[in-house]
Amino acid sequence: MRADRRVETARALLDSGDPTAALSVLEQTLELTPDWPELHFLIGEAAATSSHRDRAVAAYARYLALSPDDRLGALPHLALLGATPQPDGLPPAYVAALFDEYAPRFERSLLIGLDYQGPAQLLQAINSVSGSDTVFGSVLDLGCGTGLMGERLRKVCAWIEGVDLSPAMIAQSSSKGVYDALHVSELTAYLANDTRHFDLVTAADVLIYLGDLAPLFAAVTRRLVDGGLFAMTAEAVETDATGLDRRLRPSRRFAHSADYLTRVAGEHGLVQRCHKRTVLRRDGPDAIEAHVMVFERVRAGDRLHALSPERPELVQQEVPEDQTAGHHDLGDQIEHTKMVDQ
Structure with missing residues (x-):
C-alpha cells in the first residue's frame, strides 16, 4: 500500500478512537517515507493520544527539524507534554495556516x-x-x-x-x-x-x-x-x-x-x-x-x-448593562491595502 493510503487509514483509525492501531500503521509507513514531516506529526498525535509520551516527543521533535516554520503546531504539543518550556506565543505559521483553512x-x-x-x-x-x-x-x-x-x-x-x-x-x-x-x-x-x-x-x-x-x-x-x-x-x-x-x-x-x-x-x-x-x-x-x-x-x-x-x-469604571451597536455600510469605495511582513 502507498504511503498516502496508509496515512488515510491511520487518520480514520484516529478518528474512530483507536490511536494504538493508528500508531502501528504510521510506524510502518515511516519505513517508506522517513523524511515526510506531516507523517512525524501524525505519529506524535497518535503516540500522545495512546499515552506513549516519549515516542510523541521524539516524533514532534523530528517534525520540527524537518519543518522549522511549524505550520502544524508541534511546539505547543511539546510544551503540553512537558518536553519544552511554555512558548512565548504560538508559531505564526501555525496560526496563519489554521485560519486560512x-x-x-x-x-x-x-x-x-x-x-x-x-x-x-x-x-x-x-x-x-x-x-x-x-x-x-x-x-x-x-x-x-x-x-x-x-x-x-x-x-x-x-x-x-x-x-x-x-x-x-x-x-x-x-x-x-x-x-x-x-x-x-x-x-x-x-x-x-x-x-x-x-x-x-x-x-x-x-x-x-x-x-x-x-x-x-x-x-x-x-x-x-x-x-x-x-x-x-x-x-x-x-x-x-x-x-x-x-x-x-x-x-x-x-x-x-x-x-x-x-x-x-x-x-x-x-x-x-x-x-x-x-x-x-x-x-x-x-x-x-x-x-x-x-x-x-x-x-x-x-x-x-x-x-x-x-x-x-x-478610577476604573464598572460595565453597564448590555448595549448594542448596529452595523454600518459604507457608501464610498473602500481602499484595500495589503502588507506582508516576512
Whole structure:
C-alpha cells in the first residue's frame, strides 16, 4: 500500500478512537517515507493520544527539524507534554495556516457553534469608558479576522484598519467593505513598522495565541495617542490558579490572569479603566471565561496619580448593562491595502 493510503487509514483509525492501531500503521509507513514531516506529526498525535509520551516527543521533535516554520503546531504539543518550556506565543505559521483553512466556516462555527460574544462585550466595555456617543478618529483592529469586531466599530469611528496573519481571513473581511484599510501581517511586527497613532486599538480573541504579552503591549502603547484606549479580551486562568500569570491550555490557547494583564499594561504606560470577567464563548459543554479590559495610555506625569482618590476621573469604571451597536455600510469605495511582513 502507498504511503498516502496508509496515512488515510491511520487518520480514520484516529478518528474512530483507536490511536494504538493508528500508531502501528504510521510506524510502518515511516519505513517508506522517513523524511515526510506531516507523517512525524501524525505519529506524535497518535503516540500522545495512546499515552506513549516519549515516542510523541521524539516524533514532534523530528517534525520540527524537518519543518522549522511549524505550520502544524508541534511546539505547543511539546510544551503540553512537558518536553519544552511554555512558548512565548504560538508559531505564526501555525496560526496563519489554521485560519486560512478555517476562514470559510469561521463565522458560522464561532457565532452559532460556540455562541461567541466577544465583539459585543468588548464594545460594551469601550462604551462604558468613552461613552456610547463617542466617535473615534482612527481605530486599529488587531487580529481582525473576518471583521466581526470591525462591523461593530464601523459606526463609532471615522477611519478603521484591520490587521491579521491569515490572508484568507483578510479576504473574508475585505468582502464586507467594513475597513478603510487591511493588512496581512504578524501583529507586533506591524505595530513596530507602522508610524501612525490611533485613538483606539482593539484585540478581540487575539491574546489567546500569545503567552508573553509584554512585546505586544509595548508596541500598542507606541501607536496610541495620549488618552487613547486599548480594548482587549483574554481567556482567564482558573480562579483557583493563584499567582499564575499565564497557562497554555490543552486547547493550545493561552489563558492569562487579570493581575498579569494589569501589571504588564502598567509597565508600558497603560492604566486600567474597565475590567469584567465573563463568559465569551463555549467549547463543547464548557463555558470559557475571559477578561474584558480597557486600558488608557496616560501621560507620564499622570501615571503616578492614576489610582489616587484625588483623581476620581481616572478610577476604573464598572460595565453597564448590555448595549448594542448596529452595523454600518459604507457608501464610498473602500481602499484595500495589503502588507506582508516576512
